[in-house]
Amino acid sequence: MGVTQSLRGAARRAGRPTGSVVRVKTERPELVLTYDDGPDEETTAAILDVLAQHGATATFFVLLTRVREQPDLLREIVARGHEIGLHGTDHRRMTTIGRREARARLVDGRAELESAAGTPVRWYRPPYGAQTLWTWQAARAAGLTPVLWGPSLHDWKDLTTEQRLASARTGARAGAIVLGHDGFASERDGVSDGPRPVFDRGEFAEQVLDQYAGLGLACRSLGDVLAHGTPVLEGRFRR
Secondary structure (H helix, E strand, O other), X not given: OOHHHHXXXXXHHOOOOOOEXXXXXXXXXXEEEEEEEEOOOOOHHHHXXXXXXXXXXXXXEEEHHHHOOOHHHHHXXXXXXXXXXXXXXXXXXXXXXXXXXXHHHHHHHXXXXXXXXXXXXXXXXXXXXXXXXXXXXXXXXXXXXEEOXXXXXXXXOOOOHHHHHHHHHOOOXXXXXXXXXXXXXXXXXXXXXXXXXXXXXXXXXXXXXXXXXXXXXXXXXXXXXXXXXXXXXXXXXXX
16 A cells, blocks of 8 residues: 555544535636735736736735745735745745644644734645645644645746746646745755756736636635635645
8 A cells, every 4th residue: 555545544443524625616707716825026017017917816825934024015915815834934844843833833834814804814835735634634724724726837947938827727627726936945044956947937927817717717815715615636646
């Protein structure tokens, strides 16, 4: 039996459903647009303007390292009708942190983010999508539901615009959860992921939304899509 299978089995034996939200079952031509690693002083405002021009909403999974630096920008995201989720107190993998610290980070992080945003926070995206059964359990104990993704904009990589748009199309369908970034995690967030790709994220957001519109798909936040759909859970566990 593989590691993932054994973890799923352990969770089932614990008597509660396991898994992260990986897509939404819906009949509406909507997909879920998400942005990670912000708020970013250089790019988030431009992305917000593009979303407004398209009448779109999104879920922003934010880092508290950035929220503490840009509290007004966080409130602007909320004021414009978007949804906030926790990405972490910083961008370190939760799977590399001790269990007690991980639990405290999730409980305290949710409380701090709710206070800063002035709105309830129910979603959590683990940095790098890295989670084990116990980090998933810690998130659920903190009142958070882990959210992963399907299609990716690959906007953290040094690629051409055409390559990123092709990636965005792969798997794009109603209820898909799309991974994008309005920021880029760095040493200020406790990690070193190499140089930040240089491109206009606002312009790229425009191209992404136009592409999805051409496919007949509207971009919405996770909460908005779930208002007319049901979450699909999968037990994706990896370090």
